[in-house]
Amino acid sequence: MDVIVCVKHVxxxxxxxxAASNGKWIDPDGVKFTVNNTYDEAAAEEAxxxxxxxGAKSVRVVTVGPPRAEEAxxYVLSMGADEATHIETPADALxxxxxxxxxxxGVIKTLPHDIVMVGKQAADDEAGVVGSALGAxxxxxxxAFVTELAPDAATKTLKMHRYVEGGEEHFQGPxxxxxxxxxxxxxxxxxxxPNILKARKKPLTKVSLADAQTRAQALPGAPASxxxxxxxxxxxxxxAKMIEYQTPDEAAEKLVKLLREEAKxx
Amino acid sequence: MPIGFELTAEQKELQxxxxxxxxEEMAPRAAECDKKGLFPExxxxxxxxxxxMNLNVATEYGGSGLALLDxxxxxxxxxxxxxxxxxxxxxxxxxxxxxxxxGTPEQKERILxxxxxxxxxASFGLTEPSGGSDAAALKTxxxxxxxxxxxxxxKCFITNAPxxxxxxxxxxxxxxxxxxxxxxxxxxxxxxxxxxxxxEDKMGQRASSTATVIFEDVKVPEQNLLxxxxxxxxxxxxxxxxxxxxxxxxxxxxxxxxxxxAAKYSLERTSFGKPIAQHQAIAAKLANMAIxxxxxxxxxxxxxxxxDHGHRASLESSIAKCFSSDAAMRICDEAIxxxxxxxxxxxxxxxxxxRDAKLCQIYEGANEIQRQVIAREFLRRFA
Numbered sequence: 001m002d003v004i005v006c007v008k009h010v011x012x013x014x015x016x017x018x019a020a021s022n023g024k025w026i027d028p029d030g031v032k033f034t035v036n037n038t039y040d041e042a043a044a045e046e047a048x049x050x051x052x053x054x055g056a057k058s059v060r061v062v063t064v065g066p067p068r069a070e071e072a073x074x075y076v077l078s079m080g081a082d083e084a085t086h087i088e089t090p091a092d093a094l095x096x097x098x099x100x101x102x103x104x105x106g107v108i109k110t111l112p113h114d115i116v117m118v119g120k121q122a123a124d125d126e127a128g129v130v131g132s133a134l135g136a137x138x139x140x141x142x143x144a145f146v147t148e149l150a151p152d153a154a155t156k157t158l159k160m161h162r163y164v165e166g167g168e169e170h171f172q173g174p175x176x177x178x179x180x181x182x183x184x185x186x187x188x189x190x191x192x193x194p195n196i197l198k199a200r201k202k203p204l205t206k207v208s209l210a211d212a213q214t215r216a217q218a219l220p221g222a223p224a225s226x227x228x229x230x231x232x233x234x235x236x237x238x239x240a241k242m243i244e245y246q247t248p249d250e251a252a253e254k255l256v257k258l259l260r261e262e263a264k265x266x
Numbered sequence: 267m268p269i270g271f272e273l274t275a276e277q278k279e280l281q282x283x284x285x286x287x288x289x290e291e292m293a294p295r296a297a298e299c300d301k302k303g304l305f306p307e308x309x310x311x312x313x314x315x316x317x318x319m320n321l322n323v324a325t326e327y328g329g330s331g332l333a334l335l336d337x338x339x340x341x342x343x344x345x346x347x348x349x350x351x352x353x354x355x356x357x358x359x360x361x362x363x364x365x366x367x368x369g370t371p372e373q374k375e376r377i378l379x380x381x382x383x384x385x386x387x388a389s390f391g392l393t394e395p396s397g398g399s400d401a402a403a404l405k406t407x408x409x410x411x412x413x414x415x416x417x418x419x420x421k422c423f424i425t426n427a428p429x430x431x432x433x434x435x436x437x438x439x440x441x442x443x444x445x446x447x448x449x450x451x452x453x454x455x456x457x458x459x460x461x462x463x464x465x466e467d468k469m470g471q472r473a474s475s476t477a478t479v480i481f482e483d484v485k486v487p488e489q490n491l492l493x494x495x496x497x498x499x500x501x502x503x504x505x506x507x508x509x510x511x512x513x514x515x516x517x518x519x520x521x522x523x524x525x526x527x528a529a530k531y532s533l534e535r536t537s538f539g540k541p542i543a544q545h546q547a548i549a550a551k552l553a554n555m556a557i558x559x560x561x562x563x564x565x566x567x568x569x570x571x572x573x574d575h576g577h578r579a580s581l582e583s584s585i586a587k588c589f590s591s592d593a594a595m596r597i598c599d600e601a602i603x604x605x606x607x608x609x610x611x612x613x614x615x616x617x618x619x620x621r622d623a624k625l626c627q628i629y630e631g632a633n634e635i636q637r638q639v640i641a642r643e644f645l646r647r648f649a
Contacts, residue, residue: 035282074279190286193317193330196279 001056001153002112005047006104006134007040007076009033009069010124017233024228025094026124033068035075039119041188043181046149047117048080048189054151058082060111064100064212066091070204077199078191084204085111087212097125098225101133106216107207109138113176115158120145120180131180137219142178143171148185151175271567277339280332284340287316288347296348299473300618305429306351306473313355314385318344322359322366322508327374328382329362334508335570338515342563345519346526349622350471352516353629354387357425357474359512360630361388363505364434364450368493376489377452381432389430391421391453391479392502398423399635401436402445402499406481408437410495413488415451417481420463423629427477428462431455435481436498445499450492459484470621508573510583510630514566514590517626518559521594524601524619525555532604548604555597562590581643588636591626598623 011017011026012034020027035041050056061076063069064087073084087103089095095103108116116138121128135142143149148161159172162182191199241258245251260266273281291309299306313319321337323329332340337359344352365378381388394404406419417437427433433453440447453460463478493501529552532543542548569586572579598620602609609616627633 071275071279074275078279190316191279191283192315193280193283193332194325195317196276196283197325197330200276 001050001054001114001151003047003050003056003059003115003117004062004108004111004113005040005044005059005076005081005117006062006130007035007044007072007119008037008063008122008124009035009065009072010037010122013123019232023230023232025231028091033071035072037119037123039121039123039181039183040072041119042184043117043119043179044076044079044081045186045188046181046184047115049184049186050115050149050151051080055153056115056151058112060085062104062107063087064095064103065089066093073204074199075191077202077204078196079189080191080195081202083202085207086204087207087209089209093209094228096225096227097122097127097129098133101130101137102216102219103209103212104130105134105137105219106212106214108134109219110215113138115151115175116140116178118178118180120182128180131178135178138178139220140177141173141175142180143173144180145182146179147182149179273339277336280336281339281343283316284318284343285346287313287318288344292344292347292351296351296473297615297618299348300350300470301472301612303467303472305354305475307429309351310354310387311385319355319385320358320362320382321356323362323378323382324366324374327378329378333570333574334511335567335574337512338566338570341512341515342519342522345516346523347519348473349516349520349619349625350473352519353471353625354426354474356512356516357390358386358388360425360505360509361390361430361432361434363509364390364492364501365452367504367508368450368497368501369452373452373489373492377432386432387426387430388432388434389424389427389479390505391424391433391435393421393423395420395422395478399632401502402448403441404436404438404448405441406435406437407441408439408449408451408486410439415449415486415488415491417451417453417459417484417486419481421479421481422463423466423476424479425474425476425629427479428465428475433460433479434492435479436502437481439495443496446496448498448502449495450498450501451486452490452492453481453484453486457484457486469624470618471625506631507578507580507583510587510636511566511569511573511579513626513630514562514569514583514586517587517590517594517623518563518566520619520623520626521555521559521562521590521597524594524598524616524623525552525559527614527616528552528555528601528604542604551600551604555600558593558597562586562593565589580639584631584636584639584643587626587630588633588640591623591633594623594626595620 012032015032018027047059051059059081060083061073061081062085063072118131132142145162146160150159158175162169243251243254317330320329321332325331408415408417435451435453438447459482461480466476532548533541535542565586569579569582572582601616605616608614
C-alpha cells in the first residue's frame, strides 16, 4: 500500500500580511511561511500512521509551489515520510486550486498510489477544492472531511469516520481513493532533531512546471477555472468602546449595562 | 571563501524546531517555574526526546552531533522562552564535553552511549565552596589506591546535581602541584559516598536546580579516569573554551525576549497623546538595546564559527560570553525601564529576564575571569 500526502506551504498564522501591489494576493515579501497548515499536518500525521500501524509500504509527500515550498516537504520528511516530490512553480505564480489539482493529478498518476491524503482545505486561500478535484481527475472516489480511517488491504476497503451536522457518521468505501482530512486521530508529531538531520538525505524529486503541465494534458476535461478579481485585507476593526471607571465594580456595572442595552447579548 | 550569515536550510529547520518547543512547551510554564522554583522534569524529558539535549555528543554515541554554531542557534531560541530551563537543558553539553574531549572510545561506548540512549542528566563538577575562578587551587582530593581512586571533598553551585545520574568531577592528586595535579573523573551518581547537599534558592534561573555535591571516600575505578593523571586542568579549560560560546547565545535569547516585550509595549503604551516608542528617550533606549543584541549575536556566531573551523577561540569565546552577558543585563534593565512601574511587578515578564540574565555574567567563568583571559590573549600579540 503506497500512500501519498499532498501539502501546501502557507503564510504563518502570526505573520503580518499586506496585500500585493497587483491586488490579487498577499505580498510575500517579508512574510514568514510555515511548513504546513493544520489540516495538511493532520493528513501527514495520518499518512505516517498508515505506515506505522497499518503496514503501508511508503509515504510520499507532494507539493505544488515556489522554491521556498521545499521547506514544507522537508518538514514532512522530518516527520517521517520516505520521499518527496516538488512540482516547482515560479515564485510569482498565482495558481487557482483547480490548476493545482491538475498538476498534482498529472504527477500522482505516474506514481504508485493507493491512498492519497490531503488536508480538507489550505489555511491561506481556504478553497477546499483540491481533494475533490483530485478524485475526479484521477478517476478515484474521494471522501471528504474524514477524521478517522482504517484500511483493510485484503478487501481494499476503508472504514472511515466523520462529523456531520448534529452527529457522527461511520462509513466505508473502496480504495484507491482520495481522502481529505479534517483532523487525525492523533496530534501531528513534532519532528525530532535527529530526524531533521536524517530528512536531509531523503530523496526529493523536482518536477518542473512545464513537465507537470505536460503530464496533466492527458487528464480528463480542462474546465475553465475561476480567477481572483481582487484581494484585500479585512478593514481594521472599529467601534471598540473604552469604559471609563473609578472602581472595578463600576467598570463591571457599566460593562453589563452595555452588553445588555447596546450589544443586546445578555 | 566568502563570509556568509545566511543560515542553511538545515539550520533554519533546527531553529524552527527549537522555537516551536520553546514557544509551545517552555514559555507557558516559565513564570510558574520561576515563582515556585520548580524543576520541570517533563519539559527536560521532552527536550531529550526531541534531540535537544546532548547536542555536542557524536551521533554514534546517541547524541545530536551538532556544530557549535548550530548549538548556539538552538540555545538562543530556547533561552528566549526561559533562561533557567535552557541552562538545565544545556548542562549535559557542559558535563559531557570532558568525555567528548578526553574519553577513550571504550569510555564513550560504556558510558556515553547508554547515557544518551535514555533521558538522563549529567553535572559538571569543578567549582568548590572556596572558589571557582581560581580553578587550579581546587581542594577536592583524589588518592590512588590500587586499581581505583578515592575522592574526598565538595563541589558547589552544581547545575542539575539533585537530578543528575552522572558527574564529571575535577580533583587534585597533589595540591602542591596546582594545575598539574588536577585530574578528571567520571563518577556515577550511585557511587557510595556521593551525596547531594542543600538545593540552592536562587535569585533567577529558578527552573534550573543547583546544589552542592559531597564526596566522602568515593571510590572511582581506574577505568573512569578521564585522560591521564594531571591532565584534568587542561581538559577542564578546553571544555570551557568550547561551552562558553553557547552562554553568549543563551544571553542573547534572554535579551531578545526582553527587547521584544519592550518593543511591543512601547508601541501600545501611550503618554502625552502618542505611543511611548515615539518619544525620543524611549526610541533611543530601544535602538541601543537592538544595537547591543545584534553585536552580541555576531560575536557569538563568529566565536562558534572559529571553533567549528578548527581555530583556537579562547579570546573570541571569552569576548562573546562576556559582552553578550553584560549586554543582556543592560538590555533587560532597560526593558524594565520601558515598562516603568509595570516592569518592576512580577505580573509582567521583564523583571524575570534581568534576574535570569545575571547568572550569565557569573557562571562558566565569571566575567572578571573572562576579561583576564581577554587581556592576556590580546596582550600576547604585543609581548
